[in-house]
Structure formats: structure tokens, C-alpha cells
Amino acid sequence: MPDRTCLGCRSVLDKSSLVRLARGKDGLLEMDESGKFGGRGAYICPKEECLKDALRKNAFGRALKSAVSLPEFEFLWEGIRKSRAGRI
Numbered sequence: 814m815p816d817r818t819c820l821g822c823r824s825v826l827d828k829s830s831l832v833r834l835a836r837g838k839d840g841l842l843e844m845d846e847s848g849k850f851g852g853r854g855a856y857i858c859p860k861e862e863c864l865k866d867a868l869r870k871n872a873f874g875r876a877l878k879s880a881v882s883l884p885e886f887e888f889l890w891e892g893i894r895k896s897r898a899g900r901i
């Protein structure tokens with residue numbers, strides 16, 4: 814099983830415990846649950862702490878080679894929260 818590093822806490826975890834983030838067709842950063850977006854992706858724990866940590870350290874910018882704005886980040890977090898809520 815391939816391991817990935819969380820952008821926030823830097824934990825190395827199995828791919829399935831992390832959320833893949835990538836830019837979709839419209840260029841917006843989204844959850845890439847099926848890995849279909851391809852291109853440059855980043856992995857993160859679906860936790861607010863990790864997302865905020867990654868944002869503060871500009872880890873998204875480094876991993877994706879493009880800056881992530883605050884509104885974009887909030888939209889992304891909203892999406893992760895909703896998808897998690899649906900699964901519980």
C-alpha cells in the first residue's frame with residue numbers, strides 16, 4: 814500500500830486515511846476522491862487542524878506549485894466536512 818504524507822501534520826499514513834486534493838477542470842482545488850483529476854495532488858488528513866496547519870505553512874502552495882487563497886481553502890474545507898458528515 815502506498816503511504817502518503819499529510820501536508821499539515823506530516824504524518825505518514827496509508828493513502829486511504831488521507832484525502833487527495835487536486836485542482837479540478839475549473840482550476841479550483843477540490844477533493845479528488847477517485848484520483849481522477851490527475852496532475853499535481855496533495856494529501857491531507859481530513860481534519861481542520863491539518864488543513865489550517867498546511868495553510869499557515871503554505872504547504873498547499875508548495876505541493877501544488879500554486880497558491881491557495883483563503884476563500885478557496887474555506888470552500889475546500891466545507892466540502893470535506895460535508896463529505897465526512899455524509900459518511901457517518
Ligand SMILES: [Zn+2]
Nearest residue numbers: 819822858863
Ligand atoms: Zn495530518
